[in-house]
Amino acid sequence: MNMINALVAPQAVRAPLALRRSAKTGSKTRAAAVAPKIVTASSNAPIGGDKKKGARGEEAFRLQALGKNPIVNAAAGAMDVIPGDYRIGGVLLGVATFLGPVCHLWTQFGIHGFLGAFLAFQASRVRFRFSDTDLDVVFIEPGADDSTALDVDTESSGDNKLQGGGANKWSFDSVTNWEFWFPGFPVLVYYKENQTRPEGQPHFFPIIMDGKKLYETMLAKMPESVNKKPLVSEWNLDTAFESTALGRKIKESLSEEQLKQLKDTTGFPGLDK
Incomplete structure (x- = not known):
């Protein structure tokens, strides 16, 4: 996976x-x-x-x-720890509840329920840390305060066996590109680095942490992305569509009124203030 x-x-x-x-x-x-x-x-x-x-x-x-x-x-004073976020896991669990007891689609219920529970559990213990030079991933005790991540060694998250091996720690200088899907509605983060493999190694993470803080920290500390990134203050549904070629293609078929609605829609309904 x-x-x-x-x-x-x-x-x-x-x-x-x-x-x-x-x-x-x-x-x-x-x-x-x-x-x-x-x-x-x-x-x-x-x-x-x-x-x-x-x-x-x-x-x-x-x-x-x-x-x-x-x-x-x-x-650890210069270390930024990104807090966990349960929204994606919670949404999947909500969808599972609808698909199973309401629609009686029990296979889909099982898939969404498992994914939701897994991501919610990971959100309780996985923490991204940003120093002045590196990004690393550590594990804390589920439910522990985010500040405990400052005391944990990178080795707590083990070797990165699924993607090239080695520690879950990468220098900013090794990052050749990073993307965020989607600015305004964070679901997935991607970055590619040449520290693990000279030809480049991609990494994908679901947004099981504070998406806004993660995005702001990556903007401030990581090298520039291939694609220009909007500021958090500019986030809306339009910036989410603009972040992918498919989204830009969809926008071409929308009316002026619909395009305006994209810009006026900010955050997940009921989840973001």
């Missing part, structure tokens, strides 16, 4: 990424500045001129008391 990509890779529990990096540095200065002083900062605040160090120590103690690792949060 090419669309599902690495989503079916086995889940694993890994050590926090930033801690692994911190261990590799071997810097005694950083270890002394972060680890020992976190516990003692609030009770032994420095006296005299070193107020900034005391403030940093108090903040580290506060983060530790909240169950947050200050090392991880500092290293």
Whole structure:
């Protein structure tokens, strides 16, 4: 199933990424500045001129008391995590409910129900992360807060066996093109990179994450797409039609009034504000 990509890779529990990096540095200065002083900062605040160090120590103690690792949060500060989104899975489950109990089309009910449940489950645990240089895919515990994705290693999503092998992590420099179907009504995202294979490797993902945030982040961080992309503020049904050759062909047969209605239609009815 090419669309599902690495989503079916086995889940694993890994050590926090930033801690692994911190261990590799071997810097005694950083270890002394972060680890020992976190516990003692609030009770032994420095006296005299070193107020900034005391403030940093108090903040580290506060983060530790909240169950947050200050090392991880500092290293992951530039990381963007795309939240999960259940709309596609929910729509498919709704269609299944209509096809089965209402129309008694039980085969179609089974297909739509399985797909809907699978995508809803994946939306609860698959997270896209964007750093300043890379995109990677990680798994979190289903239903866990999105911020937990900051602490998870890329290896949690396993090897990308379905599409060329290797880790589910790609540098932006390796991306040669990306597409979004459809701007305004996000359903599927595609990108092609030459990191996995020199001749280029395509990847397809259903939009089981916040489509708007994903799109905005890709616009900001990824190389330009072959096809020009509208801003999120311009999203409507017309931009969705314009994103494909078939959609542009359909528009040629529409009246002026119908074309106006395309531009006036924004978002999924009942799902988008």
